[in-house]
Structure formats: structure tokens, C-alpha cells
Amino acid sequence: MIKYFKPSIFILSIIPFLLITYKIFFNKLGPEPVKEITHFTGEWTLIFICLTLSMSPLKKLTNLNYWVKIRRMLGLFVFFYASLHLFTYVGIDYRFSWQPIFDDVVKKKYIFVGFAAWVLLIPLTITSSQKMMLLLKQNWKKLHKLIYVIAILGSLHFIWLSKTIYFKPLFYFVLITVLLAIRINFKRIFEK
Numbered sequence: 129m130i131k132y133f134k135p136s137i138f139i140l141s142i143i144p145f146l147l148i149t150y151k152i153f154f155n156k157l158g159p160e161p162v163k164e165i166t167h168f169t170g171e172w173t174l175i176f177i178c179l180t181l182s183m184s185p186l187k188k189l190t191n192l193n194y195w196v197k198i199r200r201m202l203g204l205f206v207f208f209y210a211s212l213h214l215f216t217y218v219g220i221d222y223r224f225s226w227q228p229i230f231d232d233v234v235k236k237k238y239i240f241v242g243f244a245a246w247v248l249l250i251p252l253t254i255t256s257s258q259k260m261m262l263l264l265k266q267n268w269k270k271l272h273k274l275i276y277v278i279a280i281l282g283s284l285h286f287i288w289l290s291k292t293i294y295f296k297p298l299f300y301f302v303l304i305t306v307l308l309a310i311r312i313n314f315k316r317i318f319e320k
Contacts, residue, residue: 133194141176148169162274170286177278180206203253238284242284255268286310
């Protein structure tokens, strides 16, 4: 059972990619295909951020190490879906026209925070291997706490993109806030 756990999570994680690929090839994206791909990949990025953040609390809650063993894979899927999201914007929407992309990053706060979140994912992805963990030692944990900043930036990106407050962006913001708040050691704070 345990040996099938990680491959099963991998297969489940790839399903959204297969679904959007199917929709692209069979012309099932609706009247605004680029917008559909962009929103789909963006939302799955947030879902994987939430899943990644929930692994440590699940470990504490269940006393099972399985959760931590799949955290790295889920984190890599965050980068995968975030990169698809960015590529849709840069390659499909703007067709690699760099000046308007640069203008958007500088002038539109939701694009700036989204791009910043993606840039911060790069060092986490590069250092995600066991070898890098051993090489960086305690610095690895410090570096990988960037996921907290990335999670906040990702939820702000969704909220600001929506222009007005909608249920979905607020849901992710609240969920991410709860998942981050769980990590706060209140006992240690009040003992000081």
C-alpha cells in the first residue's frame, strides 16, 4: 500500500495537465481559450500551494511521515503549474512581445506579485533535491520558508486580478492564512 502512495499522488497531480491538454486539442476551451488556460493553470497553482502547505499539519495531526514524503513532489507541481500559467501569459497571450510584458509587470500590481512569486519559486525548485538538502543543511529550511511568501503573493495575485472581491480568491486567501497560522508556535511567543 505504502509503495503505491507516492506514484498515486503523482498520477493525481498530473490529471489537471491532462485535462487542459484534452480541452486544448479538442477545442473545448469556450469563447476565451487563452483566458480559460490562464485561469485554469493559475488556480491549480494555488491548489498545489495549499496542498504543499497542508503536508506538515497533516503529519502532526496523523503522526504519519507519508505526508512529508510527498511534500517535495507537490512543491514541484506548484512550479510546474505556475510555469504553465506564466507561459500562457507570456507565450500565448503576448506571443513573447517583451515590451508590453515588461510594462505589465511594472504597472500592474497583480502581475508584479504573480511574477515575483514565480521568480521566488525558482530557487526552491533548484534546491528541492535530497542532495541540495544535505549540501545546504540548515540554510535549506530557511530558503524553503519562501513558500510562505509565495503563498501570500499567489493569493494576492488572484485577489487583485479579480478587481472586485469574489468568493474564490477570498477562499484561497483564507485557506492560505489558516495554513500559515497553524505554523505559528503561540506557546513560544507567549513565553517570551
